Amino acid sequence: MEDIIRIAQVSFQYTKQQPALVDIDFSVKKGEIFAILGSNGSGKSTLLNIIGGLTYPTTGQYFFQGNEVSADALKNKSFNAWFRENLGFIFQNPDSQLFCPTVMDELLFGPLQLGKSQAEATQRTDEVLEMLELTHLSARSSHTLSSGEKKRVAIGAILTMNPSVLIIDEPMAGLDPKSQSYITELLIRLNEAGKTIIISTHSLALADYLKPRIAVLSEEHRLVRTGLAEEILPDTDFLTGVNLIHAHLHRHGKELHKHIHPQFLFHRHDGE
Amino acid sequence: MKSEIPAFLLSNDSRADFVRQPGRLRYPFVDRTLRKAGAVITAGYLQWETAAGNGMMQRTDARVKTLFLLFFVVLVGLTRPLSSQMFFSGYLLTLFALSGINFLPIILRTFIFAFIFGFLVAAPAMLNIFVDGEIVLNIATLSKSHQIWIYTIPQHIGITREGTFIAFGLFFKVFNSVTLSSLIIFTTPFTEIIRSLRIFRVPSALLMVITLTYKYIFVLSHSIGDMYRGMKSRLIRNLRSKESRKIIAGRIAFIFTKSWKRYEEVFNAMTARGYTGQLSVSGFRKFRIADLLGFLILAGIGLTLHFIEPLWKILSE
Ligand SMILES: Nc1ncnc2c1ncn2[C@@H]1O[C@H](COP(=O)(O)OP(=O)(O)O)[C@@H](O)[C@H]1O
Ligand SMILES: [Mg+2]
Numbered sequence: 001m002e003d004i005i006r007i008a009q010v011s012f013q014y015t016k017q018q019p020a021l022v023d024i025d026f027s028v029k030k031g032e033i034f035a036i037l038g039s040n041g042s043g044k045s046t047l048l049n050i051i052g053g054l055t056y057p058t059t060g061q062y063f064f065q066g067n068e069v070s071a072d073a074l075k076n077k078s079f080n081a082w083f084r085e086n087l088g089f090i091f092q093n094p095d096s097q098l099f100c101p102t103v104m105d106e107l108l109f110g111p112l113q114l115g116k117s118q119a120e121a122t123q124r125t126d127e128v129l130e131m132l133e134l135t136h137l138s139a140r141s142s143h144t145l146s147s148g149e150k151k152r153v154a155i156g157a158i159l160t161m162n163p164s165v166l167i168i169d170e171p172m173a174g175l176d177p178k179s180q181s182y183i184t185e186l187l188i189r190l191n192e193a194g195k196t197i198i199i200s201t202h203s204l205a206l207a208d209y210l211k212p213r214i215a216v217l218s219e220e221h222r223l224v225r226t227g228l229a230e231e232i233l234p235d236t237d238f239l240t241g242v243n244l245i246h247a248h249l250h251r252h253g254k255e256l257h258k259h260i261h262p263q264f265l266f267h268r269h270d271g272e
Numbered sequence: 273m274k275s276e277i278p279a280f281l282l283s284n285d286s287r288a289d290f291v292r293q294p295g296r297l298r299y300p301f302v303d304r305t306l307r308k309a310g311a312v313i314t315a316g317y318l319q320w321e322t323a324a325g326n327g328m329m330q331r332t333d334a335r336v337k338t339l340f341l342l343f344f345v346v347l348v349g350l351t352r353p354l355s356s357q358m359f360f361s362g363y364l365l366t367l368f369a370l371s372g373i374n375f376l377p378i379i380l381r382t383f384i385f386a387f388i389f390g391f392l393v394a395a396p397a398m399l400n401i402f403v404d405g406e407i408v409l410n411i412a413t414l415s416k417s418h419q420i421w422i423y424t425i426p427q428h429i430g431i432t433r434e435g436t437f438i439a440f441g442l443f444f445k446v447f448n449s450v451t452l453s454s455l456i457i458f459t460t461p462f463t464e465i466i467r468s469l470r471i472f473r474v475p476s477a478l479l480m481v482i483t484l485t486y487k488y489i490f491v492l493s494h495s496i497g498d499m500y501r502g503m504k505s506r507l508i509r510n511l512r513s514k515e516s517r518k519i520i521a522g523r524i525a526f527i528f529t530k531s532w533k534r535y536e537e538v539f540n541a542m543t544a545r546g547y548t549g550q551l552s553v554s555g556f557r558k559f560r561i562a563d564l565l566g567f568l569i570l571a572g573i574g575l576t577l578h579f580i581e582p583l584w585k586i587l588s589e
Contacts, residue, residue: 049501052505053505054501054504054505065289065290067290074297075296075297076292076293076294076295076296076297077293077295077296077297078290078291078292078293078294078295079290079292080297082290082291083290084505084506089505091501091502091505093498095498096498096499096501096502097502097505098502099499099502099503101525109506110506113506124278124280127278127280128278128281130276131276131277131278143529157506158506159281161506162280162281162284164284186277189277189282190277190281190282193281193282193283193284194284195284
């Protein structure tokens, strides 16, 4: 498979003293599910912002389908259009992403900008609203919704654009279990339809469901390992080292004790 | 949620590889302005929060600095001799240097500000049309003098010694006052300044309002930045002005609602932690002899520079 995204020796700093990413180097292949795994503050969101063309590396380069993405490159109207319609970005915090008067406008915004006809845009919007069970909220203003509803609106607003690459920062944040399992299924189905999916997460359970290729960021903001979920998830020692699992104090009957709970290794298949 | 995934999502919109065409992307004016304001506020806030450092002024007690600020602003306002004002500038720049701050950009901005609001405003006074006096630079000579309304246009038009004195005096007053304020702001975290205002018996509730407003402006500017990113990630072509008006109207309404909600949240958070309208701000350590000494030295040098001309006369006799 060809590389769709290449991150070459990228470093990023918000302030001079604190690095947020140090010397990151990897590629994402067209059509795969790719997960950036790391504990809080390891730099996942920052890395996704760079991939989404929202911030730019302090040093190093970022290529999308062989074209360098930089502040300058994106000032070109045709490049910006091509890049933005290929890449759909779903923020960790949906509040940051929603800016239209109503939920309906939010979903219509993308396809209309892509130059779709009003009829087609409306049809897409209706279908996505129905899929995400948002139809009854379509006339509401997004800031009056609950956080789970907002998240779904944010996802819907990107899906109506039908981008070929979906970038999702913490897809499960703020969702209840039912919505979570639905989003998991949606991601798998979209991937089967040929879309490249890049997520960030600290959830090993999600990684276990999606079986992505994984890049692990350390707390020192470095890329410490890339590999398949099947190789990385069973490596308990490694995951403990990057603070993705740790021992829990808990009770067994009257006894208190502490050990690691690797629940994600024990998912059950129905009927087994 | 239905498990029916719309057909359009399962197909890929055919998109040829990127073909470059000329044309630049423009953001609507209001957006650019909001975004820049947001960025400036965020940067300023970070700077102010971290106004810590190991320089001389940073280590000085905030109350000493606040007292010094008040004392020196009055002194700068009262001082007439240009020589004293020049020494004041030198003194303030030395304090900047001793604090290890890269002060050139700050001084440059202050200079431009003082040039416009001090010098240019007072520049006409340099001409003997407005202020009579001894001409040091002749600009024009007319055949005879004219009387226009309340002004007399003299035969010899020129720049006077007295007028020049007024214009430069105003320039230095503005320059020194602003430099002084920057010095304090750049070396004292905001919260310290607020707390030190308590020694002037400013009610703590008022200080709390100021603090909340200030934090709040930061939070809001951060939200503006966030929303701008949200828009950028979905902006594909230049918006038609009608669309952009609609979006901007929507966003401004959104920011208002959001700020209102945020205010409620902050208030609830304060209530949950025991706020009942009475505020107890944690106290400072005791004012020590060393602090008093620090103030006396800072102020004493200022006072000496104020009297530099008479002192010089006494010394040179
Ligand atoms: N706007 C910001 N300004 C300054 N530092 C930031 C900002 N956003 C994130 N950081 C810092 O950058 C690092 C990486 O943050 P982030 O990418 O959000 O991590 P993650 O998404 O993995 O939790 C953290 O140390 C965080 O404190
Ligand atoms: Mg994050």
